Amino acid sequence: MLIGRDEELAVLATTVAHARAGRSRTTVVAGAPGSGKSALLEASVRSLAPEVTLLRAAGHVAESDLPYAGLHQLLAPFAAELAGHAEPRGRALAGAVAFAPAEPVERLPVASALVWFLSELAAARGPVVVAVDDVQWLDSSTRQALVFAARRLDADPVTFWLGTREPDGLRGVGTTLMLEPLSHQESLAMLRARHAGMSAVVAERIAAETGGLPLALAEVPLDLRPAQRRGREPLPVRLPVGPSLETLYAPRIKALTDAGRFAVLLVALDDLDTAATTRALAAAGLSRDDLDLGERLGLVAVRDERWAPVHPSLGAAVQASATVRELEDAHRILAECFRDDPVRHASHLRHVAHVPDSLVVAALVAAAEQAARQEAPAEAALAWESAAARTPTGPERSQLTARAAQAYMQARAAGPAMRVLSELVDGAPDDPTRARWATLLVMAALWSQEDPPVDLDAYAHLGFTLVRRAPDPGEGTAAAGLDLVMAVVSLAMAWGDVGRARGYADRLRASVTDQRIPTLHRALLDVLDLMTGVEGAGGFLRGEWLETVVADGGSGSDPTLALGFAGLAVSHLGDLDGCVDVARRCEELARVTGGESAARLSSNAITMIVWERRSEWSRAVLELSAAEGAARDHDFTGPYAHILLRHAYLKACQGDRDECLALLARGVEVVERQSPALAHSEACVRGMLLLSTSDFAAAADALDEATALERATGGENLAYVARFPNQFEAYWHCGREDELLPDLAAYEARALRDQHGLSLAWAARCRALLAGPDDVDALFARAVRLHDGATHGFERARTQFCWGLRLRRMRRKADARRHLDAALGEFVRLGADAWTARTRSELAACGARRAPLTDTASPLAELTPREFEVAREVAAGLSNADAAERLVISQRTVEYHLANVFRKLAIRERAALPAFFA
Known part of the structure; x- marks a missing residue:
């Protein structure tokens, strides 16, 4: 996928349309090295229709002195044709590029022969595209022949795409398309596309330091270790330039004098206005003249009264070429120049050796406080962490590290946050403090979908110890312990290790009565009861619990997390109005926290479920897209994979195989290791897709995988999807339904015990599939009534489809058509094309004519x-x-x-x- 070049792609595509209409067009694709010219041309070539004839070539520095080397590339596919051509111009062209022996010819006849050949080729075969990259390195003979042809072909179906770094050499030839740097958001999108697991904080820095240059965006991450890309290890002080850019810039940097290189280094290390540049140069014993050579070589330039490298990546290359001594001297000079600017003063002073740590720490703290006031938590966190690293072990260091951890959490920088929080847990002075830091550490692991900490049981033990230590769960020590236990429970639930979560929850309830547990924690425990099939589960969530929730209740756990879990569970219970109330509370939290909190993510996810259940799938997809955008903008991407899988499940219901599989692939990319919860959801999605597309045996196999995961992890309803009814339907189509009869009886009993409307409807559908001729109508009618109460149009339509299917097989075609018609209307409205096709097929078997139906989507x-x-x-x-x-x-x-x-x-x-x- 080519990011940020839609307009440019459209321009090139338009030139092909002109060629089809018999009008020749020439477009010069120009841009700085690494701006993506080659990628743009390649993407445009890939999009050409098969009937378009393509001639391709690319200049190369090693062949720039070989006459007609580029033309040889361009015409190579036609070598045999040209070598034996009866036309003298064909033989002249063949001789010039050594396809056949010939006498030397002047350039003009060759260029004229090229015009003739392209015109003839287009007349015989249709539109022709001549795509030539790196024109600046073409031999002059080829370049002149191409320019000659481009200027003279006017009313022929031929279009020229000429990629070059030096548009001045093609001035007056066609239209020039300048490739500008990618925007910040486009840079982030490119990094996400190439490195799905990259930390958002890391991506922000790379995007900033590469200045939107596609080549740098592609190469810089490759020189980082995987742990650095994921944010678990600090990034180097200077990001690597990348091999291609380093090779490109090296000759110009080498051409500088020592004084000129140091002057350029000063400019590369900071954004300097002209006055600051003059001061810095003077402090180094240099003058403005020492920048002249760097300016002439195209390394630095003045823009808007400020000196800067012509591109950020070039600045990084200049720094990479400097010695340690030169770097230290430059940072010392700039630190002095920016003594009145806390952030910039500290950023340079920290790189200067032999400065007392106390001075550097003071500067870093001032910089962190300034960054915090400017609402730049990631930068503040880095400064506080750097200050802590230079402070001896003790209370002051702990305080600085704590501020860094809180700022990293605010920035949702998972890797750095977990690194710093681990240090705080290990160095905590007492158990309550250790519990508070451990709670944050566990929550960071949860939101980022990292593997559960290896010492999770130790954290749980610490939490229980603190809970037992104080009789009142609201007292500080006990509250810290309770928050830690519930954080551990939440992480185990999110990971899919519900058996482990169940053990922690049972142990907690043995220590503290439910009435003494805060409301949000009780809601979360009720969610766990639902996931593990405990009798009476959902009772608390069906009550007035939300009215008693205090959003900021002083809990160390994230309230938005409990609300997110609870909202999904409430939707599963069928209380869509209650679900909307939970989403609204999440929105309130989002507004309090400036719209960047996890609350918005939870609200999007909950709202999506509501629209899905209300059969407004187009609206549900929009909510999913909004949630995906919110989830991928930071390191707390734990929900991202779950959201992608929920989106994939909708596409599976529609039978959209390509989009479903693409979403599944993205879901795998964003996590380093798939959790049991994600594996279960993926198996359910694959099962639904295969069932939608009538691959029943494969659907049964996929849903068997999901069943095995449920049994291995001790959970039910892990993804709140129709795993069992889908599995039963797949088995029924395969004639294996008897194998699941014991499971069906258990499923019916749980649905009846919990009074869960949708599960009761699903169980009734399964029974109706087994019904004899005398009972089939009554049992299907009961299932449809239950679906009416459970508010799920798609599942109701599936039940009506199964009803019609059974009746058609019983040769009751007229009765079958009535139910199939009802199902068809809903499938069409939902865009469930696979189910629409299956239903139309059944109607055709009933003798029904194919009637046109309109989509009534929102x-x-x-x-x-x-x-x-x-x-x-x-x-x-x-x-x-x-x-x-x-x-x-x-x-x-x-x-x-x-x-x-x-x-x-x-x-x-x-x-x-x-x-x-x-």
Whole structure:
């Protein structure tokens, strides 16, 4: 996937359209080294239709002195044709590129022959694309022949794409398409696409230091260790440049004098205005003249009264070429220049040897406090951690490390946070303090989907010790212990080790009565009861618990996590209104924390389930897209894989194989090791997809995998999906339903015991599939009534489909058509194409004509995910500026998307938007 070049791709595609219409076009694709010219040309070539004839070549520095070397590449596929051509111009062309013996010819006849050949080729075969990369390295003979042809072919179906670093050499030839650097967001998107598990904090730094240069974005991460890319180890002070850019810049850097190299180094180490540059040069005993050579060589330039490397990656190359002594001297000079700027002063002083640690620590603390005031928690955390590293072991060091940990958690930088929190846990002065840091460490592991800490049982033991130490769970020591135990329970639940979570929960309840456990913790325990099939599970969540929740209740655990777990469980219980209330509470927390908290993620995930259950799948997909965006913008990506799998499950229900498998692949990429919970969800998704596409034996095998995982981990309802009814249906199609009769009896008993509407409906459908001729209608009618109460249109339609299928096999075709027609309408509305095809096939077998059906999806389905987010915020009453701040985009972006929203929804004013979100 080529990121950030949609407009450029469209421009090149348009030139091909012109060629089809018999109009020749030339486009010069120009840009700095590493700007992505070759990638753009390659992507455009791949998109060409088979009937387009392609001629390709690329200049090479080693062949720039070989006459017609480039033309030889270009015409190589036609060597035999040209060598035996009867036309003198064909023989002239063949001779020039050594396809056949010939007398030397002048350049003009060769260029003229090229014009003739391209015209003839296009007339015989249709549109022709001539794609030439690195024109700056072509031999002059080829370059002149190409320019000659491009200027003279006007009314022929031929288009030229010429990639070059030096557009001046092609001035006046066609239209120039300049490749600008990628934006910050596009840079992050490219890093995510190439390195799915990369820490968001690491990606931010790479994006900033590579300046949007695609080649640097591609190469810099490759020189980092996997642990560095994931944020578990600190990044080097200077990021690597990458082999291609290092080779590119080396000759120019080598051409500098010693004084010139040091002057360029000063400029490369910081963003200097002209006055600061003058001061820094003077402090080094240099002058403005010492920058002249660097400017002439294209290494540095003045822009907006500021000196800077022509590209950030070049600055990194200059630093990489400097000696240790030169770097230290430059940092010392710049530290003095920026004595009045805490952040910049500290950033340079920390690299200077022989400075007392006390001075460096003071500077770093001032820098951290300044960064914190500017709401830059990642930068503040790095400064505090650096200050702690220079402070002797003791209370002051612990305090600095604690501030670093809290800032890393605020920045949601999982790897650094876990590294610093581990140090705090090991060095804690007492058990309550150790428990508080361990709670944060466990939560960081949970939100980032890291492997559970190896000493999880030790943390649980510490928590229980503190709970027993004080009679009141609300007392400080006991509260710290309780929070730690519940954090451990949450992590085990999220990982899928529900048997382990069950053991911790039972031990806690043996120590403290439920009435003395805070509301959010009780809600989480009830969720665990649901996941493990405990009798009476869900009773607490069906009550008025949400009314008693205090969002900021002083708990060391993250309240948004418990609300997220609870919201999904409430939806599973069928209380969609209660589910909306939980999502609303999460939204309130999101607003309190500036919109960047995990609360928004939990709210998106819960809301998605509501729309899915209400059979508004287009809206559910928009909510999923919003949740995916929120999950991948930081290191707390633990929910990201789960969200992708939920999205994949919807696509599996629709039978969209390609999109479903693509989402499954992305889900695997974003985690280093798949947890049992993720493995279970993936098996359920594959089973649903295979069932939708009528591959029943394979569906049974996939769902057997999910069953085995449930039994191994001690859980039920691990993903709140229809694992058992899907499995039973797959077995029924394979004629193996008798093997699952004991499981069906147990499933029915649990559904009846828990009074879970959807499970009762599923169990009734399974029984109806087994019914004899006399009972089939009554049992299917009962299943449909239960589905009506459980509010799930897709599953109701599946039951009606099964009803029609049974009746058709019983040769009751007229009765079957009535139920199949009802199912068909819902499948079409939901975009469940695979089920639509199966239903139409059954109707055809019943003798029904194929009737056209229209899709009645919500108008919101026409919106892109970003347009949907903007529309939702504006519908909630936010101004454009407030919506931009909340979504972390520009106000102009909001205005642009809002205009598209108005057009797509056929409205003229903001006041009409709330009706779509009511």
